[in-house]
Amino acid sequence: MKRKLTPLLLSVTLAASGGLLGPVASPAAAAEKPGGRADDTSPRAAAAGRGATMPYEWYEAEDGVLAGGATVVGPNRTVGDLAGEASGRRAVRLTGTGASVEFTTTAPTNTLVVRYSIPDAPGGGGIDATLNVYVDGTFHKALDLTSRYTWVYGDEANPSDAPSAGPPRHIYDEANLMLGTTVPAGSKIKLQKDADNTTTYAIDFINTEQVAAKPNPDPAKYAVPAGFTHQDVQNALDRARQDPNLEGVYLPPGDYETTHKFNVYGKAVKVVGAGPWFTRFHTPRNQQNTDAGFHADASANGSTFSGFAFFGNYTVRIDGPGKVFDFSNVADMTIDDIWVEHTVCLFWGTNVDNSVIKNSRIRNMWADGLNLTNGSSGNTVSNIEARTTGDDGFALFPAVDRHNEQQTGNVYENLTSLLTWRAAGLAVYGGGGNTFRNLYIADTLVYPGITIATLRFGSIPALGFEADPKTTFENISLVRAGGHFWGRQTFPALWAYSGEYPFRGIRVNDVDIVDPTYSGIMFQTKYSDGRPLNPITDVVFTDVAISGARKSGDEFDAKSGFGIWVNEEPEPGQGPAVGSATFNGLSLSDNHEDIRNNTTTFTLNLN
Numbered sequence: 348m349k350r351k352l353t354p355l356l357l358s359v360t361l362a363a364s365g366g367l368l369g370p371v372a373s374p375a376a377a378a379e380k381p382g383g384r385a386d387d388t389s390p391r392a393a394a395a396g397r398g399a400t401m402p403y404e405w406y407e408a409e410d411g412v413l414a415g416g417a418t419v420v421g422p423n424r425t426v427g428d429l430a431g432e433a434s435g436r437r438a439v440r441l442t443g444t445g446a447s448v449e450f451t452t453t454a455p456t457n458t459l460v461v462r463y464s465i466p467d468a469p470g471g472g473g474i475d476a477t478l479n480v481y482v483d484g485t486f487h488k489a490l491d492l493t494s495r496y497t498w499v500y501g502d503e504a505n506p507s508d509a510p511s512a513g514p515p516r517h518i519y520d521e522a523n524l525m526l527g528t529t530v531p532a533g534s535k536i537k538l539q540k541d542a543d544n545t546t547t548y549a550i551d552f553i554n555t556e557q558v559a560a561k562p563n564p565d566p567a568k569y570a571v572p573a574g575f576t577h578q579d580v581q582n583a584l585d586r587a588r589q590d591p592n593l594e595g596v597y598l599p600p601g602d603y604e605t606t607h608k609f610n611v612y613g614k615a616v617k618v619v620g621a622g623p624w625f626t627r628f629h630t631p632r633n634q635q636n637t638d639a640g641f642h643a644d645a646s647a648n649g650s651t652f653s654g655f656a657f658f659g660n661y662t663v664r665i666d667g668p669g670k671v672f673d674f675s676n677v678a679d680m681t682i683d684d685i686w687v688e689h690t691v692c693l694f695w696g697t698n699v700d701n702s703v704i705k706n707s708r709i710r711n712m713w714a715d716g717l718n719l720t721n722g723s724s725g726n727t728v729s730n731i732e733a734r735t736t737g738d739d740g741f742a743l744f745p746a747v748d749r750h751n752e753q754q755t756g757n758v759y760e761n762l763t764s765l766l767t768w769r770a771a772g773l774a775v776y777g778g779g780g781n782t783f784r785n786l787y788i789a790d791t792l793v794y795p796g797i798t799i800a801t802l803r804f805g806s807i808p809a810l811g812f813e814a815d816p817k818t819t820f821e822n823i824s825l826v827r828a829g830g831h832f833w834g835r836q837t838f839p840a841l842w843a844y845s846g847e848y849p850f851r852g853i854r855v856n857d858v859d860i861v862d863p864t865y866s867g868i869m870f871q872t873k874y875s876d877g878r879p880l881n882p883i884t885d886v887v888f889t890d891v892a893i894s895g896a897r898k899s900g901d902e903f904d905a906k907s908g909f910g911i912w913v914n915e916e917p918e919p920g921q922g923p924a925v926g927s928a929t930f931n932g933l934s935l936s937d938n939h940e941d942i943r944n945n946t947t948t949f950t951l952n953l954n
Contacts, residue, residue, distance in 0.1 A: 397824050398763040398787030399732040401708070403460070403556035406450045408439035415445035415539070420549070424830070424864050424899075426792060427515040429464055429549040434766060434790055436827065438464075441478075441548040447539035448550055449481075454532050456555035458624060459524045461490060461538065464549040467498035467515075471508045473662075476546045481537040482530055490538075492522050492548075496662055496689050496711060503769075503793075503832055508663060516792070517768045519551060519735060520711055521688070525624065529557065560600050560621040561654060569597035569619065577605045588613040598655055600625035608673075611643040611650055615679075620655030623686035623708070629658040636661050638668035640690070645677055653683040659690035664713040664737055670695040675749070678702065686710075693717055698750040701725040709733040709740070716764075718742040722752030732763040739774035739798070740764030740788075743781060745810040753810050754778040764788045764796075772828070774798040775820075777848060779813025782821075789826040795838045796828030796860075801848035801881065811848025814885065821856040829864035836918060837906040839869035840893075845881045845926065846873040853886040860893045866909040867893035867938070870924040870949060871917050883926030883949070892934035893941075908939030913949045924949040 409419045421430025421437035429438050439448045459480065468474050473495035480487045497520045501512030530536065538550055563569055570586040570593055572579040580596070580603060587593040588611075595617030605628050611618070618641075620626030630637035637660050643650055657671050669691025672682060680702040687693045688710045694717045696702070701724075709716035709731065716733035719726055719742070733740035741762055745754040755778060762785070764772030772788030775781070775798070788796040797820065801811040812818055828840040840863035843853070860867040868891075872879045899907035911930075915923045923946040931954045935941040944951055 403554040408550040409437040411448040416443045417446040433551045438549045441540040449537040460554040462551040558624045560625040563597040568594040598626045603628045605639045608642040611647045615649035617651040623656035626655040630660045640671035649679045651681040656686035696723045697721045699723045705729040712736045714738040716740045720744045721750040725756045728759045730761045734765040738770040740772045742774045745777040755780045757781045759783045761785045767791045771798040777811045780816030784821045786823040791828045793830035793832040795842040796825035796840045800844035801846045803847040817852045819854045823858045826861045837865045839866040841868045844871045851885045855888045858891045862895035865907040866912045869912045871914045872925045874922045879925040886928040888930045890932040896938040909943045910938040910941040913944035
C-alpha cells in the first residue's frame with residue numbers, strides 16, 4: 348500500500364468578476380470546540396474550473412470592518428447556531444445600537460444581497476425588521492428583513508414552525524436591494540443597527556452586482572403583457588401561441604403577482620424577462636404555500652424560459668406542490684438565468700429529455716433545488732449556484748413510478764452548492780453514463796457534500812446504477828461537508844451507500860475533500876433481516892485527496908476523524924459495509940486516522 352502525504356491545496360472558486368465565491372478551511376485558527384477541529388475561513392487560492400461562475404462579488408462578514416460592539420461568532424458546526432449555519436461557520440452579530448460591519452467594494456455595484464438571521468417571533472411565524480445601509484459613511488437606504496421563511500423546530504424530518512416543538516434549525520435567509528445608483532469600486536458599504544432597527548442581527552455575507560435591464564429582443568415578435576397580473580401574463584402567452592408571427596413573450600421590468608401555474612402549450616415559445624433583478628414574479632405576501640410557476644406540455648417542446656426571478660411564499664415543506672418548473676414528458680426545453688427563493692424546488696423533471704437548465708440562482712428553498720427523475724435523459728445542468736436548499740441541492744433519482752426507463756447521458760457541470768440545511772449538495776441515486784463534473788460544495792449542515800446511493804424512498808420503486816456505461820464524478824471540491832441526521836447517523840463528505848438496488852460502475856476522479864465534519868469518505872451497506880442487500884462493486888477512485896478529518900469533540904466523537912471509513916455497524920440492526928473499492932493516487936494528510944476498516948466484508952485496494 349502506498350500512501351501519499353502531500354499537503355492539500357486549499358481553494359475557492361472565483362466569480363466571473365474576480366470576487367471570491369466563499370472561504371475554505373485551513374488547519375490554523377483557534378479551536379472550534381474543546382477537543383474539536385480548528386477552522387480558518389480566510390480565502391485561499393482559486394480552485395480553477397470548480398463551481399459556478401456567477402456575476403457577483405462575495406464578501407464574508409467576518410472579513411469586514413467591525414465597529415460599535417459588533418462581534419464575530421464561531422466557528423462551530425452546531426445545528427441552529429448562528430455560526431454553525433453560516434458560510435465558513437462564522438458570522439457577525441449586531442446587537443447594540445451603533446453596531447456595524449463595513450465592506451470595501453472591489454467592483455462597481457448597484458445592488459446588494461445580504462444573508463442574515465433575525466429572531467423568530469416568540470410563538471413562531473417570524474418578525475419583520477429593517478437594517479440600515481450606509482455608503483461611504485452616509486445613510487443610503489433601509490433594508491427590509493423578515494424571519495417569516497426561517498426558524499423551524501423539533502423533529503429532523505418533519506420540523507414544525509412552533510418553537511415549543513424543540514431545537515431550531517434553518518435560521519438564515521437573504522434580502523436583496525436595488526441601491527438606485529452605481530456605487531464605484533473602492534466604496535464602503537456598511538450595515539448598521541441604528542435606533543430604528545429594532546431587533547438583533549447576524550450577518551453572514553453580502554453579494555454585490557452591477558446590473559442593467561435587458562430590452563425586448565424584437566418587439567415585432569414578442570407579445571408584451573398589458574399589465575402585471577397573472578392573467579395579463581397568461582393572456583400574452585396565449586397570444587404568442589395563437590399568432591404564427593410571434594416567437595414568444597417579453598416580460599418588461601416589474602413586479603408580477605401570480606397565484607397558480609402559467610400554462611404553456613401549443614407551440615414552442617420564448618418567455619423572456621429583463622433579467623432577474625428587474626422582472627420578478629411573487630406569490631401573494633399575505634398568503635402561505637401558494638403553488639405557482641410554469642407548466643408546459645409536449646406540444647410546447649423546445650420552449651425557453653429566461654431572465655426573471657420567482658419569489659414564493661412557502662413557510663414549510665409540502666411534498667408535491669411548490670415546484671416553479673414542474674415538467675413531465677417534455678423535451679428540448681431551456682431554462683436560463685432564473686432566480687428562485689422561498690419555494691419547494693426550482694425544477695422537477697419527470698421524463699424530461701435533452702433539455703438545458705443553466706446560469707441560475709437557487710436560494711432558501713424547502714426541498715431539492717433541482718431533481719431529474721423517471722427516465723430523464725440527455726439533459727445538461729450547468730453553471731448554477733444553489734444555497735440553503737432544504738433537500739439535495741442537485742439530484743438525479745431514477746424512480747420508475749411514473750415512467751419506467753433508466754436515466755442516461757445527463758451532464759451536471761460547473762455547479763456550486765452551499766449551506767444545504769437538509770440533505771446533500773449533490774445526490775445521485777442510480778443511472779448510467781451520467782457525468783458530474785467541476786463542482787464546488789461547502790458547508791452542508793447535516794448531510795454529505797455528495798451522496799452516491801441506491802436508496803428506496805418509501806414505496807417509490809427505482810433503478811440502481813448500471814454496470815456500463817459508468818457514472819463519473821470528476822474535478823470536485825468538498826469543503827466542511829458532512830453532519831448528523833436521523834438520530835445518531837453521521838455522514839461524511841462523500842457517502843457511498845449500497846441499498847436496495849445495484850451499486851456498481853462508479854468512477855470518482857480528481858476530488859479534494861477539505862475539513863470534513865466527521866469523515867472524508869464513508870462506505871455503508873443496507874441490511875434486511877440480517878443480510879446485506881447489495882455489495883459495492885466496480886468502484887474506482889483516482890487522485891482523491893482528503894485533509895483535515897479530525898475528532899469532532901461532540902456527542903458523535905467516536906464516529907469522527909477518519910479520512911476513509913468502512914462503516915462496520917452504522918445503525919442498530921445494520922451490518923458492516925460489503926464489497927470493495929479501488930483507490931489510485933490517494934493523498935491523505937492531517938487526519939486523526941487516515942483509514943479505518945475493521946471489517947472482513949469490505950476490501951480497500953490502495954495503489
